[in-house]
Amino acid sequence: MAEANEIETAALLERVTAYLRTYVTMSDDQAYTEAAWVLHTYCFEKYMATPYLSVKSPLPSSGKSTDLDCIRDLAWNAFKIGVPTAPVIFRSADDGKTLIWDEIDMSRPDKASLSVLNDGYRKGATVT
Numbered sequence: 001m002a003e004a005n006e007i008e009t010a011a012l013l014e015r016v017t018a019y020l021r022t023y024v025t026m027s028d029d030q031a032y033t034e035a036a037w038v039l040h041t042y043c044f045e046k047y048m049a050t051p052y053l054s055v056k057s058p059l060p061s062s063g064k065s066t067d068l069d070c071i072r073d074l075a076w077n078a079f080k081i082g083v084p085t086a087p088v089i090f091r092s093a094d095d096g097k098t099l100i101w102d103e104i105d106m107s108r109p110d111k112a113s114l115s116v117l118n119d120g121y122r123k124g125a126t127v128t
Contacts, residue, residue: 013039016074024067034071041076041098052117065102072100086112 016035020026026034037053044050053071055064072078079092080100092099093116 009039019074020067020070023070024063026067034067038071038074041078044076045096068100068102072098075100084113086110086116089113089116 013032013035016038017031020034021031034053034055037051040050055067055071057064068080072080075098077097078100079097080102081088081092082102084092084099084101089099
């Protein structure tokens with residue numbers, strides 16, 4: 001049974017990678033990292049911590065928002081935001097949403113938002 005699940009997961013990883021590369025030019029490492037992150041959004045509750053995915057580029061208009069749109073289309077219960085407040089971030093995470101934060105570099109999160117992000121990746125974390 002485990003062998004069949006590994007094959008299904010590998011095939012799914014390939015399909016997600018192919019989808020992402022249909023819309024965004026990226027290296028193999030970048031595509032597989034994003035695809036693995038997308039798959040993890042479907043089972044993140046089984047783990048004590050979850051990683052954040054940061055999409056960056058040294059150039060403007062390089063496809064970051066398009067990439068995040070693709071991730072939003074594939075990730076579990078995804079919710080894309082622009083400039084959220086700390087309560088929006090907290091409620092979204094508490095509702096089990098996958099938060100896709102576009103233009104985070106332009107919105108400069110406030111202290112409360114950073115507090116939620118800094119502690120919110122772990123199960124049972126307290127945010128004050």
